[in-house]
Amino acid sequence: MKKLSSKIYMYALFTFLYLPILVLIVFSFNASKSMARWTGFTFDWYIKLFQDEAIMSALLNTVIVAVAASVLSTILGTMAALGIHSMKKTSKSVIMGVTYIPVINPEIIMGVSLMLLFKFFVDSFGFRFGFVSLVLAHISFDVPYVIYNVLPKLRSMNPNLVEAAKDLGCNSKKAFFKVVIPEIMPGIFSGFLMALTYSIDDFVISYFTSGVKVQTLSIAIEAMTRKKINPEINALSAIIFVVISAILITKNILENRKLRRERAQFRAAQRKESAI
Numbered sequence: 001m002k003k004l005s006s007k008i009y010m011y012a013l014f015t016f017l018y019l020p021i022l023v024l025i026v027f028s029f030n031a032s033k034s035m036a037r038w039t040g041f042t043f044d045w046y047i048k049l050f051q052d053e054a055i056m057s058a059l060l061n062t063v064i065v066a067v068a069a070s071v072l073s074t075i076l077g078t079m080a081a082l083g084i085h086s087m088k089k090t091s092k093s094v095i096m097g098v099t100y101i102p103v104i105n106p107e108i109i110m111g112v113s114l115m116l117l118f119k120f121f122v123d124s125f126g127f128r129f130g131f132v133s134l135v136l137a138h139i140s141f142d143v144p145y146v147i148y149n150v151l152p153k154l155r156s157m158n159p160n161l162v163e164a165a166k167d168l169g170c171n172s173k174k175a176f177f178k179v180v181i182p183e184i185m186p187g188i189f190s191g192f193l194m195a196l197t198y199s200i201d202d203f204v205i206s207y208f209t210s211g212v213k214v215q216t217l218s219i220a221i222e223a224m225t226r227k228k229i230n231p232e233i234n235a236l237s238a239i240i241f242v243v244i245s246a247i248l249i250t251k252n253i254l255e256n257r258k259l260r261r262e263r264a265q266f267r268a269a270q271r272k273e274s275a276i
Contacts, residue, residue, distance in 0.1 A: 021241060045231040055217075061217075069135045070192055072135070074146050074195060081150035085154040128211070141198065162180065165179045190251075
């Protein structure tokens, strides 16, 4: 009975989470603008989506900002995780507490505070709101997610691997790139994907730090929904959902293949030792 109730709860939860997305995808192919009545199948909204210059411009801005912020956040977050990992326990606890603040801090507070900071630079140094302010704002909330993905990989890594690499002729730099980076790469990649997802998804912080000349996709969609919901939004949301799902599924498949390969190599090494 307990097992059955657990399954029912799980199915109900997944239905609650994914049914709205399924409805959105289905009605992105609806011939009419109605979200309550199906009138026929069509690809017109997808065709019109790619002909809409405002949406395409906002999509391009979003991709540029998200990729730039994610790459820089991954580099900075990985470096920070390496530094935090080498700290003493007390210092590490303090830094981790500070790092966690952007994660739990309400977005409205971060958005307003970053806007005021950039406004200070505008008044003092002629700084302008735009791509630079957006990328810097996104980095501010992306870096902690990278740190929290990389740190567990550093903790689980065998500390003797680096020393073994040095004993075999590697210098510190070569041991870092040949041993440490490959060991923590799954965490780096996960952190990059999380940073990319949060950057694409963000609205509140982008709204306060984008200025008037640059619009991201979330800001453009919010402006469109003030009037009447355009089915092009359904088509765009469906495409984004499919692309992100495909990336995550591919990542999981590659990680599972790597894990199976490592297990097979481990078992082969054990059989070889037994034979000796």
